[in-house]
Amino acid sequence: MSLLSLMHQLAVEPFQEFSFMRRALVAAFALALGSAPLGVLLTLRRMSLFGEALSHAVLPGVAVGFIFFGLSLPALSIGGFAAGVLVVAVAGWISRHTELKEDASLAAIYVVALALGVILISRHGTQLDLLHILFGNVLGVDSEGLVLIAGVASASVLGIAALYRGLLLESFDPSYMAVGGGRSGGAIYQQVFLMLVVMNLVASFQTLGTLMAVGLMMLPAVSARLWHDSLPAQLCNSVVQAALAGYAGLLVSYYASVPSGPVIIVCAGVLYVLSLLFAPRGWLPRLLRRPHLQA
Amino acid sequence: MNAAISLENLTVSYRRHPALHHVNGAFERGSLTAVVGPNGAGKSTLLKSMLGLVRCNDGRVLTHVDARRIAYLPQQAEIDRSFPISVLDCVLLGYWQAKGNWGGIDAAMCARARQALAAVGLDGFSGRPVASLSVGQFQRVLFARILLQDAEVILLDEPFNAIDSRTTGDLLRIISAWHAERRTVIAVLHDHDQVRRAFPQTLLLARHVVAWGQTAEVMCEENLQRARAMAEAVDEQAGVCEVSEADVLALSQPHEHVHAHLPAHEHAQVGKGGLQ
Numbered sequence: 001m002s003l004l005s006l007m008h009q010l011a012v013e014p015f016q017e018f019s020f021m022r023r024a025l026v027a028a029f030a031l032a033l034g035s036a037p038l039g040v041l042l043t044l045r046r047m048s049l050f051g052e053a054l055s056h057a058v059l060p061g062v063a064v065g066f067i068f069f070g071l072s073l074p075a076l077s078i079g080g081f082a083a084g085v086l087v088v089a090v091a092g093w094i095s096r097h098t099e100l101k102e103d104a105s106l107a108a109i110y111v112v113a114l115a116l117g118v119i120l121i122s123r124h125g126t127q128l129d130l131l132h133i134l135f136g137n138v139l140g141v142d143s144e145g146l147v148l149i150a151g152v153a154s155a156s157v158l159g160i161a162a163l164y165r166g167l168l169l170e171s172f173d174p175s176y177m178a179v180g181g182g183r184s185g186g187a188i189y190q191q192v193f194l195m196l197v198v199m200n201l202v203a204s205f206q207t208l209g210t211l212m213a214v215g216l217m218m219l220p221a222v223s224a225r226l227w228h229d230s231l232p233a234q235l236c237n238s239v240v241q242a243a244l245a246g247y248a249g250l251l252v253s254y255y256a257s258v259p260s261g262p263v264i265i266v267c268a269g270v271l272y273v274l275s276l277l278f279a280p281r282g283w284l285p286r287l288l289r290r291p292h293l294q295a
Numbered sequence: 296m297n298a299a300i301s302l303e304n305l306t307v308s309y310r311r312h313p314a315l316h317h318v319n320g321a322f323e324r325g326s327l328t329a330v331v332g333p334n335g336a337g338k339s340t341l342l343k344s345m346l347g348l349v350r351c352n353d354g355r356v357l358t359h360v361d362a363r364r365i366a367y368l369p370q371q372a373e374i375d376r377s378f379p380i381s382v383l384d385c386v387l388l389g390y391w392q393a394k395g396n397w398g399g400i401d402a403a404m405c406a407r408a409r410q411a412l413a414a415v416g417l418d419g420f421s422g423r424p425v426a427s428l429s430v431g432q433f434q435r436v437l438f439a440r441i442l443l444q445d446a447e448v449i450l451l452d453e454p455f456n457a458i459d460s461r462t463t464g465d466l467l468r469i470i471s472a473w474h475a476e477r478r479t480v481i482a483v484l485h486d487h488d489q490v491r492r493a494f495p496q497t498l499l500l501a502r503h504v505v506a507w508g509q510t511a512e513v514m515c516e517e518n519l520q521r522a523r524a525m526a527e528a529v530d531e532q533a534g535v536c537e538v539s540e541a542d543v544l545a546l547s548q549p550h551e552h553v554h555a556h557l558p559a560h561e562h563a564q565v566g567k568g569g570l571q
Contacts, residue, residue: 044378166396169388172378177391179346179367189396229424231379 014254021250024138024260027149027207028246031216034153035200036238037160039221040231041193044171047103048222051214054201057087057110059117067124073144077202084198087113092191138208138250138260145207152203156196160235167193168231208261215265216242223272226279241271299324299448299479300345304354304543306536307337307344313536314340316503317354317543322448324359325477327470329490329510332500332522338483339370341500342450345481354540358448360479363392366446368437368454376425376433383408383421385436389443404443411439416465430457438466449473451482455489467493487514501525 015021042050061083062076069075087109094105141149160167166189169177177186197217204213220241224234249264256263276282301321307314315337322328330338343349345356346367358365386408387400394400409421415435425433434457441449451470455463471493473480484490490497490510497513499505501522506513 044375046375163396165391168380169391172380172385173374173388175348175369176367176388178348179365225379229379229426230381234379 011251014251020139020141021254023141023143023146024250025247027138027141027146028216028250028264029243030146030149030153031200031204031208031213032220032239032242032246034149034156035197035204035213035217036220036224036242037235038156038193038197038200039217039219040224040234040238041160041167041171042197042218043221043225044231048218049103050106050197051201051217053106053110054084054087054198055205055210055214056114056117058084058113058198058202058205060113060120061086061117063117063120063124067120073148073206076206077148080202080205081198083113084202085195088194088198089191092187092194096187138212138264141207148203149207152199156200159192159196163189163192212261212264215268216245219265219268219272220245223268223275223279226275226281241275242268245271297324298322299326299358299360300481301357301359302345302354303357304540305341305344305351305356306353307340307349308352312533313352313502315344315500316536317538318500318504319354319543320498320504320507322479322481323496324479325474326496327474327480327494328482328496328498329494330481330483330498330500331485331487331490331514332505333525335502336500336522336525337502338500339452342367342452342481342483345450354543360447364445364447366441366444366449368434368441368449368451370452370456374433376428376430378425380425381421382412382417382423382425382428382436385425386411386421386439386443389440392444408439408443411442412436414442414465414469415439416462431459431462434458435462435466438469442469446478448479449481451480453483453485455484455486463489487519490514 015025039051042048058080061079061081063079064083065072065075065077065079087106091102091106091109094100094109095102098105100108166177170186170189170193174186174190177189200217201213204216208216220238221234223241224238227237228234245268246264249267250260252258252267253260253263277284279285298321302318305318306316314335318337318341330341332338340349344351345358346365347356347362383405387404389408389411390398390400390404412418412421415438417432417435417439420428420432420436425436428436434454438454454466458466467489470480470482482494484494491514494510496508497510498507499513499518499522502525505522506518
């Protein structure tokens with residue numbers, strides 16, 4: 001057997017053979033395309049832990065969706081999205097009108113939201129673990145979930161492209177923006193951006209699981225910052241790394257029979273370690289004592 | 296007088312302690328004013344209140360120009376310089392007010408941005424990432440950005456911090472050119488000699504206005520001593536200020552008397568030592 005056909009057999013055939021593998025791969029690619037660039041922008045705003053906080057904050061919305069409509073993906077998504085947006089909006093309002101910074105107000109609100117979610121669930125008297133509903137599995141993605149993820153990814157890419165300049169300026173120098181366009185000018189970009197983040201996280205919590213949603217948003221983003229000096233390059237790099245991690249992770253989980261979500265994140269973690277070691281802004285180039293230039 | 300920005304009995308306080316106290320007066324259109332005073336005198340707060348970045352507790356700021364045509368150079372610390380953006384792109388953000396999120400940036404604008412970089416002595420830096428610049432070089436990039444903004448009113452908060460003397464000379468020449476073009480320039484400065492040399496008008500602040508007018512008259516030893524005497528620490532026992540707006544507005548006809556718009560020790564209910 002030639003090497004090429006062996007590689008084909010190892011790397012392509014699992015996806016040819018099983019439709020759940022194909023769907024998982026498309027979902028992972030869509031997630032990479034939509035949320036990794038948002039992750040880069042989050043790290044630039046020093047909000048790397050935002051996704052983690054938000055994954056708890058959406059619980060009351062999901063609970064309300066479940067209480068009224070049962071186990072329906074659109075209802076749970078809309079509920080989660082509404083709760084996420086509400087938390088973001090309240091945190092933004094608090095940071096603008098009080099002395100608290102945005103991360104502090106968010107930290108305060110998300111635990112309250114989580115507590116409310118738990119109360120709602122227990123009042124409803126169901127034995128069903130809502131966290132289980134909330135946190136899905138990439139190999140179990142159905143067509144409905146795929147459409148949701150693909151739609152959200154499309155909206156994110158289009159949103160970032162359309163508002164790119166404003167998003168960049170609002171992250172880089174918000175006070176400059178506030179002076180030019182009035183106080184509300186910058187807040188609009190911030191709110192739209194955070195809404196895109198909420199959309200991405202909510203859609204992928206339910207289809208892919210919280211670990212994978214947050215991990216695939218933040219890990220490639222952090223690694224990408226080590227490679228390039230320009231934002232467009234960092235955004236592209238993060239998408240490529242996320243997609244690569246998704247592909248490799250699915251293959252490894254297929255052959256080793258381990259849960260795919262964590263494996264995908266571990267693959268992204270391996271890419272992160274490689275970036276830490278070998279990227280131009282990483283550790284090894286600092287260690288290499290190359291002779292300095294004349295000027 | 297044709298004012299660009301006028302302040303009417305402006306008071307801004309942090310936790311009820313005034314950082315600016317009954318400030319009254321106006322910046323004339325086309326004037327070049329230095330704002331001078333000890334640390335904690337409210338200089339940065341004054342600029343921010345004129346921009347609407349901090350809330351006025353009392354009184355008003357009246358801007359008589361389009362808000363989009365006010366340019367502002369903040370103090371260094373407020374921007375993350377590790378941001379992945381090139382020097383040229385950073386300067387081109389000067390077109391934000393004119394072009395917004397959607398407007399196109401053409402070759403002529405890029406050429407103007409390069410000219411602006413050359414004017415601040417950063418020829419050939421356009422492709423470099425902002426992260427590779429020194430603090431002083433980055434300050435000059437922000438100056439170049441203001442050059443593109445074509446603003447009517449330009450507010451500079453300690454613009455020459457961390458800038459070498461040769462570049463300071465270049466930047467002062469740019470400021471003079473703005474003055475010649477009838478733009479209104481207001482700069483917070485600490486170097487008194489520089490103020491005397493290059494700034495026709497001076498506002499001496501010590502939370503309240505110590506003096507405001509021609510630089511030579513304002514920067515006399517007596518006024519400077521009164522400004523220095525301002526207690527930097529706030530008086531925790533200070534009572535509620537009961538000066539009424541009508542009194543302040545009646546008392547001051549700006550630019551007619553240079554001294555003591557509102558001697559703080561004259562108003563009622565202020566703890567020992569008053570606010571000076």
